[in-house]
């Protein structure tokens with residue numbers, strides 16, 4: 001009973017968050033920057049911030065995450081971090097030779113008011129940025145938003161710095177995947193390839209944070225979108241942004257800077273959201289959906305209908321990132337389950353409206369909350385008032401699951417105590433099949449555990 005002090009009485013809170021359902025902005029900015037080929041993320045703040053951001057990503061992806069820091073000490077904290085960043089830029093290009101340094105700010109440098117545009121311009125003017133190399137930045141004060149906001153800000157920075165309005169017009173479609181796993185980014189590219197649609201996807205962390213073991217250390221893995229690809233995306237036929245919280249800002253930036261028409265979708269997690277993604281790609285590119293994709297969809301539908309008796313009416317509590325939650329809730333609703341408690345720590349405009357749309361009026365009792373007080377403490381209190389059959393969320397949910405004896409499925413960020421999330425997709429029909437298998441497995445394991453001997457079934 002590690003959370004034994006949690007009570008079921010919910011008191012109004014306005015300035016206290018307990019066990020937040022989010023993490024800090026620079027973690028997301030660092031993750032997005034890793035989706036750029038030959039890029040070294042740089043944290044403009046203290047070493048402690050950078051260590052935390054790197055370790056959060058390393059523990060989730062089980063890969064060494066490289067990043068540099070401005071290493072603020074007392075002097076930089078008082079007088080500003082310009083000198084530190086200028087020195088860092090020289091050192092990084094000399095020692096580590098990236099194509100791009102992607103700087104994100106931290107609480108400290110934002111509070112001081114460091115002007116990154118001015119500092120980067122000074123570095124360029126003083127010849128500290130070699131020919132053909134780049135320093136970009138995103139503002140990521142962590143007292144606002146969350147890791148999702150940080151991802152969104154860095155994704156937008158990729159467009160602002162690199163997308164070229166003069167790029168040659170092409171038939172290529174730009175995909176902005178939002179914060180999903182490397183496996184998801186790989187699956188989105190696979191689906192596009194099977195449809196016969198040429199795409200550029202960025203940020204792209206596939207082959208960066210899921211690299212094969214070769215026995216040879218590559219400081220910059222082979223994956224990631226290149227600067228040239230992002231420049232060329234300015235001439236794309238169209239762009240698709242997936243998930244408003246993580247991708248809308250970059251999508252709108254590409255539209256306003258380069259005139260690329262953008263379509264904003266929810267993340268293609270679950271059957272219906274994947275249908276919309278496939279249909280949008282099909283329509284934009286003018287292609288036919290191949291039989292292999294139709295068959296994949298059909299197999300998913302078959303398992304859903306075969307296993308309906310295990311899913312119908314099951315109450316679910318779910319927490320995580322807003323874009324993921326909206327699509328997951330829509331999928332759970334399709335499965336005839338009841339997502340009754342839905343919480344995200346990321347402040348999200350229109351969150352309740354999006355969730356209600358995903359629920360289609362089927363779960364009028366659903367409690368939905370986003371923002372600072374939408375924390376895991378509140379979620380636990382709701383569960384204590386009336387329990388659920390399943391909890392879905394990141395690793396931190398295991399404490400609630402253990403105390404309340406609820407089946408638990410890990411999904412989202414961070415997952416610190418299991419593997420698989422970065423290798424098996426959640427997006428697309430294949431991803432939906434995997435989610436479904438995990439949900440069914442959790443229910444059947446529980447049924448086996450609790451069954452009296454005379455009801456312990458061999459065949460389920």
Ligand code: SF4
Pocket residue numbers: 024025026045048049052105106107108142143
């Ligand atoms: S919340 Fe602020 S101070 Fe803490 S690690 Fe993140 S950026 Fe650094």
